[in-house]
Amino acid sequence: MDLKDLREKAAADFKANGFPTTKDEQWRFTDVSRVANTEFSTEWTAASVDFEPLSKIVLVFENGKLSRKKSSFDELPKGVCIGSILDLVDPRIGTLADSQSAFVSSNTACFSDGAFIEVPEGVQMDTPIHLVYLADAEGVALHLRNFISAGKGSAVTVIEEYIGQENATYWTNAVTEVFVADEGSVDHYKVQCESASSFHFQTLETHLGTNAIFSNHTVTLGSVLGRNDIRGKLAGEGGEAICNGLYLLKDKQHFDTHIFMDHAVPKCNSHELYKGILDDKAWAVFCGRILVQKDAQETDAIQSNANLLLSRGAKVNTLPQLEIYADDVKCTHGATIGELNETALYYLQTRGIDPIKGHAMLTFAFANEVLDEVKCKTAKTYIEGLVHDWLENASI
Amino acid sequence: MALIEIKDLHASVADKPILKGINLTIKPGEVHAIMGPNGSGKSTLSNVLAGNEAYVKTAGQVLFDGKDIDDLAAHERACAGMFLAFQYPVEIAGISNMYFLKAAVNAVRKYQGKDQLDAMEFLDLIEEKKKVVQIRDDLLARAVNSGFSGGEKKRNEIFQMAMLEPKLGILDETDSGLDIDALRVVADGVNALRSPDRGFLVITHYQRLLDYIVPDFVHVLVDGQIVKSGGKELALSLEDEGYASWVEEKGA
Numbered sequence: 314m315d316l317k318d319l320r321e322k323a324a325a326d327f328k329a330n331g332f333p334t335t336k337d338e339q340w341r342f343t344d345v346s347r348v349a350n351t352e353f354s355t356e357w358t359a360a361s362v363d364f365e366p367l368s369k370i371v372l373v374f375e376n377g378k379l380s381r382k383k384s385s386f387d388e389l390p391k392g393v394c395i396g397s398i399l400d401l402v403d404p405r406i407g408t409l410a411d412s413q414s415a416f417v418s419s420n421t422a423c424f425s426d427g428a429f430i431e432v433p434e435g436v437q438m439d440t441p442i443h444l445v446y447l448a449d450a451e452g453v454a455l456h457l458r459n460f461i462s463a464g465k466g467s468a469v470t471v472i473e474e475y476i477g478q479e480n481a482t483y484w485t486n487a488v489t490e491v492f493v494a495d496e497g498s499v500d501h502y503k504v505q506c507e508s509a510s511s512f513h514f515q516t517l518e519t520h521l522g523t524n525a526i527f528s529n530h531t532v533t534l535g536s537v538l539g540r541n542d543i544r545g546k547l548a549g550e551g552g553e554a555i556c557n558g559l560y561l562l563k564d565k566q567h568f569d570t571h572i573f574m575d576h577a578v579p580k581c582n583s584h585e586l587y588k589g590i591l592d593d594k595a596w597a598v599f600c601g602r603i604l605v606q607k608d609a610q611e612t613d614a615i616q617s618n619a620n621l622l623l624s625r626g627a628k629v630n631t632l633p634q635l636e637i638y639a640d641d642v643k644c645t646h647g648a649t650i651g652e653l654n655e656t657a658l659y660y661l662q663t664r665g666i667d668p669i670k671g672h673a674m675l676t677f678a679f680a681n682e683v684l685d686e687v688k689c690k691t692a693k694t695y696i697e698g699l700v701h702d703w704l705e706n707a708s709i
Numbered sequence: 710m711a712l713i714e715i716k717d718l719h720a721s722v723a724d725k726p727i728l729k730g731i732n733l734t735i736k737p738g739e740v741h742a743i744m745g746p747n748g749s750g751k752s753t754l755s756n757v758l759a760g761n762e763a764y765v766k767t768a769g770q771v772l773f774d775g776k777d778i779d780d781l782a783a784h785e786r787a788c789a790g791m792f793l794a795f796q797y798p799v800e801i802a803g804i805s806n807m808y809f810l811k812a813a814v815n816a817v818r819k820y821q822g823k824d825q826l827d828a829m830e831f832l833d834l835i836e837e838k839k840k841v842v843q844i845r846d847d848l849l850a851r852a853v854n855s856g857f858s859g860g861e862k863k864r865n866e867i868f869q870m871a872m873l874e875p876k877l878g879i880l881d882e883t884d885s886g887l888d889i890d891a892l893r894v895v896a897d898g899v900n901a902l903r904s905p906d907r908g909f910l911v912i913t914h915y916q917r918l919l920d921y922i923v924p925d926f927v928h929v930l931v932d933g934q935i936v937k938s939g940g941k942e943l944a945l946s947l948e949d950e951g952y953a954s955w956v957e958e959k960g961a
Contacts, residue, residue: 660799662783663759663792664813664869665820671784674812678803678852 319407323421332415342598342630343540343569348512353454353484355425362447362478367691370395371443376483377425377455386442392433395442398458401429406460409490409518411544416514420488424458427487430471434464434494441470441500441689448485448507449478459489463497465522470500470689477508477535485536487515493525495549500528502692504699507535509564516542521581523549530687531558532696533568534703540569540598547574547581547609554583559683559696561703562595562627569598572616576609579639585616588683590676591627592707601646602634609639616646621653621679623708653679676704710775712737712877712908713758718769720750720757726767727753729933735877738905742919743912744944745930746952751912752796754930755881758910759793760786774876788820790876794866794883801853806865809853810835810872817873838871842898860891867898878902879910884918896921916948931955 314322332349333340360375366385372395373383379397386395394401410417428444448455463469475485485507493499499519507513513536519527531541545554560568574583589597599618620629633646653675661671680700687693711734720728727750735741745751756764758771760783771778778786787793801809814834815825826834835849844864854862863883870878880899884892899909899922911922919927919941927943928935929952936955937943 654799657799657801659761659783660795660801661809661813663787663795664809665784665787665816665873666812667784667816668782670812670816674804674809675801678801681803 314407316402316406320422323412323418326412327415327418327422330413330415330418339571339600343567345538347538348484351484354452355423355454357425358450360447360449360478362449362476364445364447364474364476366443366445367472367695368441368443370440371445372428373445373447374426374457375447376450376453377457379426390436390438392436393438394429394431396429398424398427398429398460401431403429403431403460403462405462405492406458406490409492409520410488410516411518414516414542416486416542417488417516420456420458420486423454423456424488425456427458427460429459430461430469432463432467432469435466436464437468438470441472441691444471444473446473446475446485446487448476448483448511449481450483451481452483454484454486457485457487459487461489461491461499461501463493463499465494466496467494468498468500472502472504472689472692474504474506475513475535476506477511479508480510481508482510483508484512485514489515489517491517491519491527493519493521493527495522496524497522498526500688501530502689502696503529503531503541504696505531505533505535505539506699507539509535509537511536513539517544519545519554521545521547521549521552521554524551525549526553528555528686528688529557530684530692530696531556531570532699533558533560533562534699536568537565538567540571542571542573544573545575545583547576547583548578550578550580552578552581554581555686556583556585557683557686558587559680559700560589560597561680561700562589562597563592563707565594567596570600572601574603574614576603576605576612576614579608579610579612581609582613583615586683587618588680589620589629590623590680590707591620591629592623594624594626596628598630599648600632600634602636603644603646605637605639605642605644607638610641612639612642612644614642614644618648619679620650621676622650673704676707677701711735711772712774714772716770718757718771719767720753721765721767722753722763727933728757730769731933731935733928733935735908735910737876737908739926740903740909740911740922740924741926741928742924742944743910743928743930744914744916744947746956747914749930750933751914751930752881755793755879755910755912758879759783759791784816785820787873788817792870792873792875792878794863794870794878794880796882796885798854798862798866800855802855804853806849806851806853810869813869814872834872838868841901842868842871843894844868859886860888860894863887863891863895864898867895871898871902876906877908877910879912881912882914883911884913884915892918893921916944919944929955
């Protein structure tokens with residue numbers, strides 16, 4: 314199917330299905346009527362939002378369109394192809410993302426731009442690719458579509474970062490499709506610092522081949538309402554998917570994380586560690602579904618979700634879901650919602666550390682565990698800084 | 710001047726009276742041991758002194774360095790020079806021992822009006838203290854007490870005490886759960902920290918620890934009161950006779 318047909322079909326799907334409501338099982342706790350009932354424009358304007366390039370290779374999108382002036386991706390290893398998804402074509406675009414989802418189908422029908430990354434067989438890129446999405450246009454819908462393909466035995470690091478102008482109201486609707494071929498490796502980060510009045514939805518769909526590795530770290534700080542749908546298909550033996558995330562929410566932010574990990578074949582590992590810190594009247598939803606199919610023997614799947622509530626008004630719904638059809642598997646999951654450990658706080662105090670500093674240390678420690686598996690130093694330093702800044706302003 | 714003067718100290722936990730009039734004075738350079746059966750109030754005493762808010766002082770007075778400590782929170786008592794080595798050191802995931810020690814050392818220095826140590830100065834201090842209390846580098850790099858063995862945790866406590874250089878070290882059943890080798894290592898550390906201007910309060914159930922940390926004074930705590938005080942030989946007689954006669958005498 315060419316892109317034109319794909320878009321037409323997606324538009325028809327969207328028209329037929331419409332936005333989900335809280336009557337849909339998968340959207341029980343997340344009411345998207347504020348998005349559904351708003352008329353968004355698609356008129357384009359330039360963006361004036363500051364950002365800090367984290368790499369020599371950086372693609373900058375301004376209000377949904379690639380800015381060649383602000384980007385820099387000239388010096389690439391031989392065979393690596395990076396650019397706008399509108400200029401580069403791959404028949405796999407649109408084949409992975411869940412077409413039943415209203416957010417995916419509206420994205421497919423409408424996407425205005427996005428990043429295309431193709432790393433050929435055997436090429437191991439040392440330099441991370443920084444994708445920056447700047448937004449400050451009032452009342453627009455930003456449908457962004459990214460495509461990442463790592464060839465056999467290749468390796469690439471991609472940092473997606475969404476930055477919004479304070480108080481701008483807009484809707485980011487992003488879809489990223491990731492193909493990791495046999496023995497390939499993709500180290501993916503997503504940092505979401507959207508405007509506090511924006512809506513942010515993203516579907517990240519990943520397909521892993523034999524012995525492929527996909528590592529993903531998601532850090533959510535922005536948007537008033539949003540959701541990450543993170544979906545992985547372990548389709549080749551020996552595949553490994555790591556999906557870790559941190560959401561730091563305050564005021565009346567509502568953020569939903571839905572993970573679906575599909576173990577279709579034997580001998581794959583998946584690890585998910587999600588942590589949240591919630592202040593004020595923030596509301597987090599976490600749903601982690603692991604499907605172990607009949608043939609997927611020797612699966613090793615671990616999932617955990619821990620939440621720290623800094624305020625009595627904050628709220629969390631956490632729903633681990635294991636569906637296991639194989640018999641020789643190791644699957645664990647756990648979820649906690651709590652407050653800081655008073656004994657640890659007392660221990661710090663007896664060492665001279667005052668309770669305010671002690672709270673900050675323990676809160677940072679709680680969050681920091683999520684970053685233990687971060688391989689990219691640049692990303693780690695940057696994310697730690699964001700967590701520090703957030704905690705400085707939280708009620709601890 | 711006395712390092713710490715405890716006068717007629719009464720304390721409760723969850724409204725239950727535990728300490729019923731403790732009198733104890735420790736001078737700089739002295740090591741006092743408090744021995745007593747389970748439930749006599751040993752841990753309550755150490756926690757009340759350290760400022761644990763779950764333990765409520767109901768009467769009496771505690772002067773530390775001549776000053777009443779009533780209005781000092783736990784961290785202020787630590788900064789003023791009091792150190793509590795925990796019976797069960799707390800595991801804190803996500804904070805490295807090094808980071809924790811640096812935060813503690815600099816918090817104490819700040820309170821005492823001293824300059825903050827920078828990274829290099831701090832490492833020098835670590836190296837200096839490693840000569841007093843041996844601790845493996847990997848334990849310093851790991852999260853505070855996380856996955857440490859019982860012995861490693863207690864050694865870490867003594868190392869922290871060496872780093873913070875307190876005026877008074879309170880050891881709350883530091884010997885519990887230690888084998889004889891670990892006990893000796895911990896005792897060696899404490900002995901190395903003994904000095905004419907530092908005092909110790911060693912709280913223990915067993916006489917064993919006092920073979921290694923030899924006290925100047927021994928006090929027997931029964932049902933929230935010190936029922937007998939004496940020299941180090943008192944510990945030995947307790948070892949032979951046990952606490953039974955004291956407990957009976959008090960009618961507990």
